[in-house]
Amino acid sequence: MIIPESHRKRTPAFNSKRLHLLAAAARVFSEVGYDRASMRRVAAEAELSLSGIYHYVAGKEELLYWIQLHTFDSLLRGLEHSLDGIEDPRQRLAAAVSNHVRHFGENIRELKVCARELETLEGEAYDDVHLRRRAYFDAIHDLVKDLSPRHGAALGSWLATANLFGMLNWFYQWYDTEQSRVSLDQLAQQQTALFLDGFLHGHVPSASGEQDRGDQ
Amino acid sequence: MIIPESHRKRTPAFNSKRLHLLAAAARVFSEVGYDRASMRRVAAEAELSLSGIYHYVAGKEELLYWIQLHTFDSLLRGLEHSLDGIEDPRQRLAAAVSNHVRHFGENIRELKVCARELETLEGEAYDDVHLRRRAYFDAIHDLVKDLSPRHGAALGSWLATANLFGMLNWFYQWYDTEQSRVSLDQLAQQQTALFLDGFLHGHVPSASGEQDRGDQ
DNA sequence: CTCACGTTCGAACGTCCGTTCGGAAAAATG
DNA sequence: CATTTTTCCGAACGGACGTTCGAACGTGAG
Numbered sequence: 495m496i497i498p499e500s501h502r503k504r505t506p507a508f509n510s511k512r513l514h515l516l517a518a519a520a521r522v523f524s525e526v527g528y529d530r531a532s533m534r535r536v537a538a539e540a541e542l543s544l545s546g547i548y549h550y551v552a553g554k555e556e557l558l559y560w561i562q563l564h565t566f567d568s569l570l571r572g573l574e575h576s577l578d579g580i581e582d583p584r585q586r587l588a589a590a591v592s593n594h595v596r597h598f599g600e601n602i603r604e605l606k607v608c609a610r611e612l613e614t615l616e617g618e619a620y621d622d623v624h625l626r627r628r629a630y631f632d633a634i635h636d637l638v639k640d641l642s643p644r645h646g647a648a649l650g651s652w653l654a655t656a657n658l659f660g661m662l663n664w665f666y667q668w669y670d671t672e673q674s675r676v677s678l679d680q681l682a683q684q685q686t687a688l689f690l691d692g693f694l695h696g697h698v699p700s701a702s703g704e705q706d707r708g709d710q
Numbered sequence: 711m712i713i714p715e716s717h718r719k720r721t722p723a724f725n726s727k728r729l730h731l732l733a734a735a736a737r738v739f740s741e742v743g744y745d746r747a748s749m750r751r752v753a754a755e756a757e758l759s760l761s762g763i764y765h766y767v768a769g770k771e772e773l774l775y776w777i778q779l780h781t782f783d784s785l786l787r788g789l790e791h792s793l794d795g796i797e798d799p800r801q802r803l804a805a806a807v808s809n810h811v812r813h814f815g816e817n818i819r820e821l822k823v824c825a826r827e828l829e830t831l832e833g834e835a836y837d838d839v840h841l842r843r844r845a846y847f848d849a850i851h852d853l854v855k856d857l858s859p860r861h862g863a864a865l866g867s868w869l870a871t872a873n874l875f876g877m878l879n880w881f882y883q884w885y886d887t888e889q890s891r892v893s894l895d896q897l898a899q900q901q902t903a904l905f906l907d908g909f910l911h912g913h914v915p916s917a918s919g920e921q922d923r924g925d926q
Numbered sequence: 927c928t929c930a931c932g933t934t935c936g937a938a939c940g941t942c943c944g945t946t947c948g949g950a951a952a953a954a955t956g
Numbered sequence: 957c958a959t960t961t962t963t964c965c966g967a968a969c970g971g972a973c974g975t976t977c978g979a980a981c982g983t984g985a986g
Contacts (some may be wrong), residue, residue: 495720503931503932504932505932505933505983505984508932508933527745527830529743529745529746530745532972532973532974533973533974533975534972534974542934542935543934543935543936544935544936544974544975545934545935545936545937545975545976545977546933546934546935548974548975548976549932549934553974553975554974566948575975599969610826612883614743638909641909641910649900649903649904649912649913649914650892650898650900653892653897653900654900654909655900655905656880656884657877657880657904659880660876660877660878660879660880660881660883661873661876661877661880662876663876663879663880664872664873664875664876664877664879665876667876668872669827676866676869679915681869684865684866684869684870685873686863687865687908687910687911688870688905688908689904690908690909690910691907691908691910691911692903692904692905692906692907692908692911692912693854693857693865693870693906694857694906694907695907695908695911696865696908697865698865719954719961719962720962721953721954721962724962727963733936748942748943748944749943749944749945750942750943750944758964758965759964759965759966760944760945760965760966761946761947761964761965761966761967762963762964762965764944764946765962765963765964769944769945770944770945805961820963897947916953
């Protein structure tokens with residue numbers, strides 16, 4: 495996991511095939527969880543033989559490692575792009591939430607794996623992913639700090655940010671791609687309004703959305 | 711898992727010993743996750759032999775089943791008790807949040823197992839736990855609906871409740887019993903204020919608390 | 927074509943896991 | 957006390973898992 499990225503000769507399709515494998519692994523991991531997911535199942539999903547996997551990655555842990563690394567990188571790059579040119583702190587936070595929700599909607603399997611398996615990796619691999627995770631958290635935390643609420647004894651910005659991540663990351667527990675009646679845009683708007691103004695004062699331009707499934 | 715609760719003769723200490731076993735299992739499950747937790751490790755933690763476990767439960771799944779059932783029952787009973795005599799919708803929600811946070815603080819291992827292993831059980835066992843989970847969600851949802859925010863096009867109460875659970879349940883990802891600088895009371899107050907009035911308008915009576923650990 | 931090397935695979939290995947089983951120890955029962 | 961039943965355990969079984977290995981296959985370079 496030291497990412498030596500050994501420079502052996504490789505066929506042109508190598509990288510795209512590895513991405514295909516990672517996507518298949520993300521599907522399996524998100525469906526049954528990392529521990530219950532077997533390499534045999536991943537192989538079947540990737541249309542590869544069991545041993546064929548080990549030509550692209552060194553082992554099961556590395557599958558999770560690359561999935562998480564790519565996802566956090568993508569989240570952070572998307573965030574920076576989303577914030578470009580926006581000055582108003584409120585709108586900047588709204589853009590960040592929108593970016594996060596959009597990523598969740600587009601790559602729900604990878605995000606689910608990231609949210610659920612935060613403590614699975616160990617050693618260098620964990621540290622490596624944790625660095626990205628920390629950078630993303632800090633970036634959002636900075637946005638929250640820039641909001642500077644009027645009251646003197648304000649809510650703790652760190653605690654508020656942690657709770658914001660709770661709102662955003664619990665998403666995968668209840669969001670159902672098929673039967674959801676809220677669009678991702680509406681969802682982002684509602685979550686932004688809820689975080690900034692609360693349930694009592696929050697409002698969104700258009701109609702509200704509801705679902706009908708239960709949750710803890 | 712049909713809970714036949716066979717009425718064989720049992721020594722007086724049977725129930726307390728089983729609770730001791732469940733607590734040990736909760737410790738192991740919360741530390742390494744249900745799938746990585748081995749019955750051998752649980753046995754060691756419970757100061758029992760491996761095969762001795764099977765005198766108290768039928769298998770590994772039943773350990774998880776009882777932990778989750780007891781926890782949700784305790785949450786729901788605590789909620790009903792907390793709401794007793796309180797009329798104001800705001801204060802009722804505050805009491806609910808306080809109850810949830812207190813349970814988390816006191817039984818963090820069990821709650822962590824509940825939050826993390828929501829989709830692990832299958833069949834009747836899942837349904838049985840899901841019933842309690844659903845009842846708890848509905849109870850909180852009712853409190854949210856009773857808040858009746860002033861604006862016409864309000865935020866969806868279902869979505870808001872789901873996000874509230876996200877705030878509350880993400881807790882275990884970052885709360886560190888040892889080094890936390892926020893008391894559980896302060897935490898509950900801040901989370902209530904954040905949900906009701908948002909980060910911009912929320913305020914709590916006493917000082918705010920901060921931590922210094924990173925998060926996704 | 928020939929050769930070298932990236933790619934793929936079937937078969938197998940060693941390990942760890944959940945569970946079972948028969949009997950010993952302990953406790954309850956009379 | 958004797959007898960029955962609960963409680964506890966060591967040993968082992970069968971299976972699933974991650975990984976390895978050597979050989980076959982495909983492909984591009986000389």
